[in-house]
Amino acid sequence: MEYIVQTENLSKSFGKEQAVSNINLKIRKGEIYGFLGPNGAGKTTTIRMLLGLMKPSSGTIKMFQKDLTKERINILSKVGSLVENPSYYPHLTAYENLEALRKILGVPKSRIDEVLEIVRLKDAANKKVKGFSLGMKQRLGIAASLLHNPELLILDEPTNGLDPSGIIEIRNLIKRLPSEYGMTIIISSHLLSEIDQMATQVGIVTKGKMIFQDSIEAMRRFAQPKVVIKVSDGEKGWRSLVANGIKAEHKDDLISFDECSDEKVAHIVQILVQEGISVYRVEEEKRSLEDIFLQMTTGEQAL
Numbered sequence: 001m002e003y004i005v006q007t008e009n010l011s012k013s014f015g016k017e018q019a020v021s022n023i024n025l026k027i028r029k030g031e032i033y034g035f036l037g038p039n040g041a042g043k044t045t046t047i048r049m050l051l052g053l054m055k056p057s058s059g060t061i062k063m064f065q066k067d068l069t070k071e072r073i074n075i076l077s078k079v080g081s082l083v084e085n086p087s088y089y090p091h092l093t094a095y096e097n098l099e100a101l102r103k104i105l106g107v108p109k110s111r112i113d114e115v116l117e118i119v120r121l122k123d124a125a126n127k128k129v130k131g132f133s134l135g136m137k138q139r140l141g142i143a144a145s146l147l148h149n150p151e152l153l154i155l156d157e158p159t160n161g162l163d164p165s166g167i168i169e170i171r172n173l174i175k176r177l178p179s180e181y182g183m184t185i186i187i188s189s190h191l192l193s194e195i196d197q198m199a200t201q202v203g204i205v206t207k208g209k210m211i212f213q214d215s216i217e218a219m220r221r222f223a224q225p226k227v228v229i230k231v232s233d234g235e236k237g238w239r240s241l242v243a244n245g246i247k248a249e250h251k252d253d254l255i256s257f258d259e260c261s262d263e264k265v266a267h268i269v270q271i272l273v274q275e276g277i278s279v280y281r282v283e284e285e286k287r288s289l290e291d292i293f294l295q296m297t298t299g300e301q302a303l
């Protein structure tokens, strides 16, 4: 399947600081791509380069299979974005704000009602923006970014600073866009729980480098509980398990395998004991996605 966004060794330095280092984004049509990483990881810098707001130091960006440097205007006409807090005329209504933008973009007037409907702001269309909650302002920002009917929507930390109900509203809105309107979405966040509840695909960056890029399911598989057995001879124990058709891993005196039934654990222990191996400890190891994310972003090891 073709990629809507594909970067190759995308890099950006500021003086001596390498903010983005050889990032290879691969984003397919209809995905909600969660671009995840701690503050300062390089997410905004990457997004700014995708939007043509900043020139890469090296590497290439292809969007809709076209080179961004060669077909910038054509490409960006199909991209909507919400980066940083959008600015409005506070004394004007939501409708009037969108109307001002609509004139610049030259899209039909009917599109205003459509986007207000998409972001569920129709009832507030004639209210002044200065009375809006932060969540409503963000939704209006998304409405504005949808005016020209983009195929790709890029949102940089859209739920930053919102209260829980505002976060839920934005989350539900984002989840609807690919299925109902065929859009592809890139959403950046430093919160794993947020990406976990929205994204279909995840890219994790830390210190400018991509350390993980796969489906959300693949990410969740890392959080599957494991059973860890401490034995007198890990290598020998592991071999005897493998010889008995049991999938396991070992490191030093620890053997681990995916969580399974009590009977299977008993069977595994029995095999080990029969081989003359002492079993010191059998433990279940549970790692939450949060643990994994922290381990990925604080450790040096890339997955």
Ligand SMILES: Nc1ncnc2c1ncn2[C@@H]1O[C@H](COP(=O)(O)OP(=O)(O)OP(=O)(O)O)[C@@H](O)[C@H]1O
Pocket (backbone or CB within 6 Å): 014, 019, 037, 038, 039, 040, 041, 042, 043, 044, 045, 046, 190
């Ligand atoms: N215009 C700039 N000039 C100099 N350094 C910059 C500039 N923009 C970003 N940086 C640096 O690049 C690094 C990556 O920043 P970036 O804003 O892309 O990270 P981020 O992942 O979006 O984090 P945050 O969520 O805090 O915005 C940071 O160390 C930042 O200080």
